[in-house]
Amino acid sequence: VTVQRAIARLVAEGLVETRPGAGNYLTARPEPEPADTSWQAAALGAARPSMDGGLGSGIRSVATDVIGLHTGYPSPELLPTRLLTLALHRATRDPEATLSTSPIAGLPDLRRFFADELSRACPGAVPVGEAQVLITSGGQNALSAALQGLTRPGDTVVMESPTFWGAIGAARAAGLRIAPVGTGPAGIDPGDLHDALTRHHAQVFYAQPTYANPTGVCWPDHVRADVHDVLRSRKAFMIEDDWARDLGLEASSPTPMAAADPDGHVIYIRSLTKSLSPAIRVAALVARGPAAQRITAGRWVADLYVSPLLQRTAIEAVRHPNWQRHLRLLRAGLTLRRDSLHAALTQHAPALTPAAPPDGGLSLWVRLPPGQDSTDVAARCLHAGLAVSPGQEWFPSEPDSQYLRLSYASTPAAQHEQAAHILQRICG
Amino acid sequence: VTVQRAIARLVAEGLVETRPGAGNYLTARPEPEPADTSWQAAALGAARPSMDGGLGSGIRSVATDVIGLHTGYPSPELLPTRLLTLALHRATRDPEATLSTSPIAGLPDLRRFFADELSRACPGAVPVGEAQVLITSGGQNALSAALQGLTRPGDTVVMESPTFWGAIGAARAAGLRIAPVGTGPAGIDPGDLHDALTRHHAQVFYAQPTYANPTGVCWPDHVRADVHDVLRSRKAFMIEDDWARDLGLEASSPTPMAAADPDGHVIYIRSLTKSLSPAIRVAALVARGPAAQRITAGRWVADLYVSPLLQRTAIEAVRHPNWQRHLRLLRAGLTLRRDSLHAALTQHAPALTPAAPPDGGLSLWVRLPPGQDSTDVAARCLHAGLAVSPGQEWFPSEPDSQYLRLSYASTPAAQHEQAAHILQRICG
Numbered sequence: 116v117t118v119q120r121a122i123a124r125l126v127a128e129g130l131v132e133t134r135p136g137a138g139n140y141l142t143a144r145p146e147p148e149p150a151d152t153s154w155q156a157a158a159l160g161a162a163r164p165s166m167d168g169g170l171g172s173g174i175r176s177v178a179t180d181v182i183g184l185h186t187g188y189p190s191p192e193l194l195p196t197r198l199l200t201l202a203l204h205r206a207t208r209d210p211e212a213t214l215s216t217s218p219i220a221g222l223p224d225l226r227r228f229f230a231d232e233l234s235r236a237c238p239g240a241v242p243v244g245e246a247q248v249l250i251t252s253g254g255q256n257a258l259s260a261a262l263q264g265l266t267r268p269g270d271t272v273v274m275e276s277p278t279f280w281g282a283i284g285a286a287r288a289a290g291l292r293i294a295p296v297g298t299g300p301a302g303i304d305p306g307d308l309h310d311a312l313t314r315h316h317a318q319v320f321y322a323q324p325t326y327a328n329p330t331g332v333c334w335p336d337h338v339r340a341d342v343h344d345v346l347r348s349r350k351a352f353m354i355e356d357d358w359a360r361d362l363g364l365e366a367s368s369p370t371p372m373a374a375a376d377p378d379g380h381v382i383y384i385r386s387l388t389k390s391l392s393p394a395i396r397v398a399a400l401v402a403r404g405p406a407a408q409r410i411t412a413g414r415w416v417a418d419l420y421v422s423p424l425l426q427r428t429a430i431e432a433v434r435h436p437n438w439q440r441h442l443r444l445l446r447a448g449l450t451l452r453r454d455s456l457h458a459a460l461t462q463h464a465p466a467l468t469p470a471a472p473p474d475g476g477l478s479l480w481v482r483l484p485p486g487q488d489s490t491d492v493a494a495r496c497l498h499a500g501l502a503v504s505p506g507q508e509w510f511p512s513e514p515d516s517q518y519l520r521l522s523y524a525s526t527p528a529a530q531h532e533q534a535a536h537i538l539q540r541i542c543g
Numbered sequence: 544v545t546v547q548r549a550i551a552r553l554v555a556e557g558l559v560e561t562r563p564g565a566g567n568y569l570t571a572r573p574e575p576e577p578a579d580t581s582w583q584a585a586a587l588g589a590a591r592p593s594m595d596g597g598l599g600s601g602i603r604s605v606a607t608d609v610i611g612l613h614t615g616y617p618s619p620e621l622l623p624t625r626l627l628t629l630a631l632h633r634a635t636r637d638p639e640a641t642l643s644t645s646p647i648a649g650l651p652d653l654r655r656f657f658a659d660e661l662s663r664a665c666p667g668a669v670p671v672g673e674a675q676v677l678i679t680s681g682g683q684n685a686l687s688a689a690l691q692g693l694t695r696p697g698d699t700v701v702m703e704s705p706t707f708w709g710a711i712g713a714a715r716a717a718g719l720r721i722a723p724v725g726t727g728p729a730g731i732d733p734g735d736l737h738d739a740l741t742r743h744h745a746q747v748f749y750a751q752p753t754y755a756n757p758t759g760v761c762w763p764d765h766v767r768a769d770v771h772d773v774l775r776s777r778k779a780f781m782i783e784d785d786w787a788r789d790l791g792l793e794a795s796s797p798t799p800m801a802a803a804d805p806d807g808h809v810i811y812i813r814s815l816t817k818s819l820s821p822a823i824r825v826a827a828l829v830a831r832g833p834a835a836q837r838i839t840a841g842r843w844v845a846d847l848y849v850s851p852l853l854q855r856t857a858i859e860a861v862r863h864p865n866w867q868r869h870l871r872l873l874r875a876g877l878t879l880r881r882d883s884l885h886a887a888l889t890q891h892a893p894a895l896t897p898a899a900p901p902d903g904g905l906s907l908w909v910r911l912p913p914g915q916d917s918t919d920v921a922a923r924c925l926h927a928g929l930a931v932s933p934g935q936e937w938f939p940s941e942p943d944s945q946y947l948r949l950s951y952a953s954t955p956a957a958q959h960e961q962a963a964h965i966l967q968r969i970c971g
Binding site: 150151152154155156157158159160162163169170174176188191194196199200203204207210212213214215216217218219241251252253255256259263265267268281284285288290318350351352377378379392393394395396403404405406409412413415416417418419420422423424425 | 602638718822
């Protein structure tokens, strides 16, 4: 009712869009009526699946009075505001950062940071050189480049089911078929991976072994070892999307599989966007051997190079002594919110409470009671003032059950009780 | 001889890279020897043409003591340093710009700027709405998105020959065949375009009608009208890459074809990167009708969204009263350099002097005397301390003659005489 409801309707109709902390905008003046674009239907032909939407709800804006458990980014209170200001100040005073192009592969300092980080993660292994690091415009850009470099249209790529919607979209846009392997509380079954690679003549496997989005699952050591064996025996690549490297809630996170992979089976993706700022879109792709050249040679086609201003800002931030302090604060803040949302569900929506909250990431993955449809539930929640992500978005094929993804990172703990009440009312 | 020569050799061997104004860097520590990545050869399969390089020399770094007539960007003296500083200062104080995501289609203010600019270019036509504008990470990102949205692998795209190497690379990466149409002093022959679209069942034509890169050619009005007729009769799209919108040297530049195109045949690309700063990678793609949806739905796959920091900086710059003054200064500076390089060639390398210098853009397009090979000439020039771009890079198929592209925008006029002497010695 009232203004809130009116705005929600305008948002639903696409006429108004809201930005957190900045109020509501008219999305655009109404599009002028074109004279006749009907000829385009035949010229464009049928839409491919990738062109048919596929963008996850986690990236969408909602009205400011809606509780946003849908977004895939930590809220600004969890970000290193002062450190970012300092880094931006230094970067904007540097003519190299503000008036120049960047080398296609990225600024040497930033490449070295990512190389050193990965080398330190496994001291006994062959170290990673900065020549093996490619800087990209965030993780999505890296995984798009990796898929395009390692495959050709018509190939099959193996993915976890469920998995990140951005990977599903990138695979479809690259003209790939997706062969899903199910994932449970202990990750995938390496035998399933072996069979899928064999049956589909596939040579690329995309996965998030550490705090997967959306399930929060972290593969145990024996699964990682077995997967590495499968990759070797099938002569296959794995794209290890280590999206939550800075979002582990335990004192230490598992070693990336890419850290001990001398033969170059694992292509590693690691982004700073979630832990530094969504506005600083900077990530790294690490690859060994000819695969690195193949991916690098193809990447510039998408956008030539990453703004040196963003790269320099990232360098100034991660090199600052307070970066480690920020990561500790971020972990504490995320832990608080995770526990708060989990407790609120336990108390007010017991049927929706996951058995164990995840040890990393930004969200809870909640199974709906039988007979509920996640897209329908998400729509009803939004009407009631709560934005959640329907589980359907994360499945490359039919889902095994119906789920919601509830992000605890994007809202203060104070809102979690109300969110749990709404959920209980709608689908408890 | 001496240090300069030693550095040039290290650069040639890829061990050292130089950044203008920042001296020489070791490109990277030597890559650690991988244990065995030989299995990747079979896994990767044959390289596709797009994966085989194709990156233009205009983006490469050379030693600081080399005269750089190769780069595709104006040198920093021509950029609006103070205005950029101001814009960056404002953008970095805005939490919306530094701590948020951006809507996938871009910030409303920036979309409106591009919509209004295009609407003003043709007051009688149906105005462009901001809903028809998509913000991209520079022009390359826009043209990659347009090609991917409008075609599917195996399709043919028609292009001018010669044309921008980035478009050739993007087409190949999208799995497209390229049908070239030759371009002369008055642009393409619209009859050739009609025939190429018909023969190859092609529905997309990529072109730069205004100060084309590399030729500098600007299509006269009757060619534009005839091309529009061909597009209508063939029910085809044209991607109008208006890369030099801010780089016209005459008092006024031709109206973009997209400004009067109510039926949505022309997809318009317009970048700020060349006139604002190579570090602020922001461009717009304008499309009408379902084609806009098709392109928008596919674009996020490459990199989700453009940093709001870069978008806000661009808004602050182009909205500032001094922006128009900067464009006048830029035009004056480019005119001075164009005339200086043309005069130096006329005096010292008469055989290499183009008949008429272009009315816009950043470079002269120089035909080599018979028997010379442009790649060979470029290599010999680099040894002599002069970087130029071999014409071969701009041809989607065999070139009709051998050419060099000489950028006047990237070097002060004082270096042009020496450049002309080197050119005369090597290929005059």
